[in-house]
Structure formats: C-alpha cells, structure tokens
Amino acid sequence: MTLGPVILDLESTSLSAEERQLLLHPAVGGVILFSRNITDYQQLQVLVADIRSVRGELLVCVDQEGGRVQRCKEGFTRLPPMQVFHGLWEEDPTAALQLARDCGWLLASEILAVGIDFSFAPVLDVDDSFCSVIGDRAFSSDPQRVSELAGAFIDGAHEAGMAVTGKHFPGHGSVRGDSHLELPTDSRRFDEVEARDLIPFVQLQPRLDAVMPAHIVFSAVDTEPVGFSARWLREILRQQLGFTGVVFSDDLNMEGASVAGSYVNRARQALQAGCDLVLVCNNRPGAEDVLQNLEPDLYQCQTGDRDSMRARQRPQADELRCSERWQNTSSRLQQLQAAKS
Template identity: 60%
Template sequence: MDGVSGAVMCDIAGTELNDEEREWLQDPALGGIILFARNLVSPAQMRALCNDIRAINDQLLIAIDQEGGRVQRLREGVTRLPPMAALGRFWQQDPEAAVVLAHDTGWLLATEMAACGVDFSFAPVLDLDDARCPAIGNRAFSSDPAAVVTLAGAFIDGLSEAGMAAVGKHFPGHGGVTLDSHLTLPEDDRSLAELRARDLVPFEQLAGRLSGIMPAHVRFTAVDTQPAGFSSRWLDMLRALPDFAGAIISDDLSMQGAHVAGDAAARARAALQAGCDLILMCNDAEAAAQARRVIDDSGTLPLQQKHLRRLQLAGTRPPLSKLTDDARLKDIRVRLQQLE
C-alpha cells in the first residue's frame, strides 16, 4: 500500500463482506474502513476480514476504537485493557512505574491490533476527566493536564515502537461538558484562554508526536458558533499546533452532535471545508453513500493524501498466534491485571 484512496471512512455490516460492500469498497472516494464489535469474533477472523478488504482495495486504511475499558471493540483472544484512568490512578502512587506501563500498554495494544490486521486505533484520548462528561469519564488518563501529557506521551511512544500511528482525541477537549455528543450537541462557554490553560495543554504539547487528531462535536460558544469539527477557526488552530503534520479526522458524522450541519451530504461538505482530511460516517449505510458521492464530486487534494499516509501501519503484521509465547506481552498483561 503506497497511498490512500479517498477521504471517507465508514463501516461494514457484519463479520464478512457482502456483495454490495465488495462493490463500493472499490469506490475511489473511500479512504478507509472502521471496524466495530459486531464485525469481530476473534483475532483470526478479524485478520481474515482485513485481508479480504485489502484484497479488494489495498489503498484503504483500516481502523478500530481499541482504547481499553468500555471502548474495546475486540475483546476475545486479546488483552482486556483497563480504562486509561487506571493508569492515572497508578501514576499518583508510582509515577515512574506508571509511565513505563503506559508505554508498554501502547506497545501491547499496537502489537495485538497490527497482528489482527488494522493500521491504527483511534487512541489515545487526550481529554481531561473533569467528572462531568458521560462520554469521557474513565476513558481519560486524568483530570490533571500534566499527568495526561506524561502518560499519553508514553502511550504514544509505545504505539510508535510497534509501528502504529497515534490519533489524539477530542480536540480541543470534550471533558468540560455535561452532555454526550453521541446524543446531542454539547456547549462549552469557557474562553479560549481558559481552554488553553487546561484542556488544550495535552494537544499542544503532544501534537508533534501525533499522526492524527480528531476534533470534538462540541460548540465552544466563546470561540465560534460552529462545533469544533465544522469550524475552520478551530481546525486552523489545530493545524497550527507545534510540529503537527498529521491528519485531521472528523468524529463520526452520524452522531447527533454533528446533525447541526444538516443532512449527510451537508455534514460531509462542512467537515471537509472546515479542514478535515478524513471524515467518519458510521452506522448509517445511506449516509456513508452520500458522503462518498460528495468526495466523488470534489476529489481529494495531494496534501490530504500526504496527511493520511501517516496513518498507515509501519512494518510487518505477524499473526497473533505467533506471539502467544512472547515474554514481554505476558509480563505486560500481568502488570495490567494488577491495576484492577
């Protein structure tokens, strides 16, 4: 794989490709596939599915949400990862050991997911857990920006060691609202100065080590009338983060927080015009088809392609069956179990 086709990432229905999917997988507007729990049975089945997708279109990125805790799409045959807040609590007790374990957790996640066939996971979460937002909660490492920078930075280094890109989310921070953007459009009335003092800190300090960043479906009313993912002002700020050269990837445009922009085609256009390189449209096959038609009409730019290529897995994909006796993997699993 030496490129990425288009700018839409969407999902498939089941554990195997159906005839209709085999046809639209060849659409040049398509840039990738995201896998959900309904698509996955085991590491071997997941790898076979990824191989089948690539046999049809080897330009596609394949992604997954495999954070740990409640957001872990593949659970059978791989490590049950704790929520990242468990690493944050460990950091309060033993900072040095927690940093080592955060690095090893990133390496383990990337090693397992690469073995199962994907290019990257949408991780790490860089939001702060202010005990307010049901969408974030223990998905976050901590409420302390310094702890998030330290632990997420180690986690990113672990991903990188295994050849996997890191995608930080949800810029400029989803933890300060009380509503879930899957269900509605949350609003945050803090000033830009207040956000820079807390929520933006992890993004600003880790941007140069991220291959992608996902903006939030949150409207920051003191900064812009548009939610961050549809705001050229916010995405211009994101693109200007120190040393950031990666992809801007929309959060799922089928979420209720994105519906403020209109129908599926309007949402796709709004995200692209604001500055997203890749748009997610999930759990709605017709909406995904509309988004692909938008890309067919507008095409993708060479700069977008350059950003998206940073998300490709670097290195080989040995099957997980060859790693069952890996001493490092076993040791990390033991240390993770001790967090619970």
C-alpha cells in the same frame, strides 16, 4: 488508486457483495470496524484480509482504547480504562509511565498483528468523572499528567509501529453532554480552554500522527462545532499549534454533527473546514449519499498525509505472545482490569 476521504463501516462479520462495490468507490479511503464486525481472532483476520483483497491501499482502523471502549476482545488482552494510570502514578510515577508505555506497545502490537492499521487512541481529554461520555477513558483530570501518561502511551505505540490519533480536540472533558446524543456547548473563552483542556494537545502535537476534533461548540471561539470549524482546525490547530498530521472527523452520524444537515453536507463542511478524512458510520443511506454526491475536488483537499496512518511494521502473533514483554504486560493489565471491574 489513491485514498479518498471517507471512512466507512460494515454491517456484519463479512463483506457483502454491496460492500465490495462500495469499497471500490474512489471517495472511500478506509474501513472502521465495530464490535458487531468481530466474533473471534481468526474471523477478524479473515475479514481484514478480505477488505485488503478488494482494495489493498485502504486503511483499516478500530476504536481500541481499553475499559468501556474495546472492540477487539476474543484473542486480545482485556485492557483497563486509561484512568487506572492516574492511580498508579500516585503510588509510583516511574512505574506508571513505564506501564503506560508498555500498554501503548501492547495495544498497538495486538491490532497490528491481526492486520489492522491503527486504533483511534489515545484519549487526550482532561477528565475524571465530569463528562458522561469521557470519564475514566481519560488518563487524568490533571492536564499535565494526561500529557505525561499519554505521551508514554504514544511512545509505546510508535515503538510497535502504529500511528496514533489524539482525541477529542480541543478537549471533551469539560462539558457534561454526550456528543453522540446532543451538541454540547462550552461557553469558556479560548484562554480558559488553553489553560486546561488544550494543554495535552499543545504538548503532544509533535508526536501525534493524527487528531480527531470534538463535536462541541465553543461559543466564545466560533459558532460552528469544532469538526466543522476552520477557525479551530486551520487557524488554531494548523497555524497556531503547528500540527502537520492527519485530521479525522468524529463520526458524522453523531447527534453533535447533525447541525450541518444532510450527510453529504456534513462531509462537505468537515472537509472544507480542514478535516482530511471523515467517518460516516452506522447509517448506510447516509454513507451512500456522501459517496454519490460529494464533489470530487474535495477528495484530495487534505493537508495531512493519509498514507502516514498505515502500519509501519507488523509483529507475528505467535512471536508476540511468546515474548516476555507481552506476557508481563498482558498479565499486569488484565489484573488492573479485573480490579477495576
């Protein structure tokens, strides 16, 4: 069975009978895990294996960034927010780049070892504390530094065997509003966005496996939010930037997506605009609406290869934790996290 375009969430720490049936729907392409789905390492292993026993081809993903956004905790290294690398750069750029690469490798290795395919990382937004929802999730408020540090992170993740997703295209760091709670508007011209926020996406797009657009309206460019905009996704991202990877929508349950109406309309508009896969999370009736009413001809309208997001290799957890690189990197990152806290 080929992958469908819908990424679903789960309600608890194990699959219900209803969810087993939902995962068999041809529109489903994967599962995203949240903190509520995870209690400890062994339980997470069992849950991922159970998902794969229902449909082995499904993608299993998670938001594992570090700092405020870390779903996998018990049995995993506690990661600092990515902005700590900006401070390290001020002291020693070479050491900062090496640790950023090791961080990408460690983050990827740990989630691959438990059976997950990929994390939605890295954040390529340009910010320090301007945007309420981004802030220290961003590597830096300097776009060039974001490119270099995130590039090192990407190299490490690829070394481990994990596909990477740059978010939130074309940049969420220059608006104050949280798109989970509202639809932010950015009135800058395209050339102004291009001169700052877009820089990491332009420079890193050849190394990105996937991109996630923001639920933001750039009113001088298009009236639609980026995730529903063919202007942004097909013309700018695909044609102008030459991106050939996968495009994920951000969660269609976010308030920034509500402008598109019902959940099936949100999914339909995102796919028609150029998304390859859509996340429908934290609203089971909305997800069922999409599965029941999304037109089958939209199931395979993608440009990016969804199969490219699968894990390319998986380390053994015991061997990983015994390795000198894991021990040194884990210790250093936990020290940084403790200092940040």
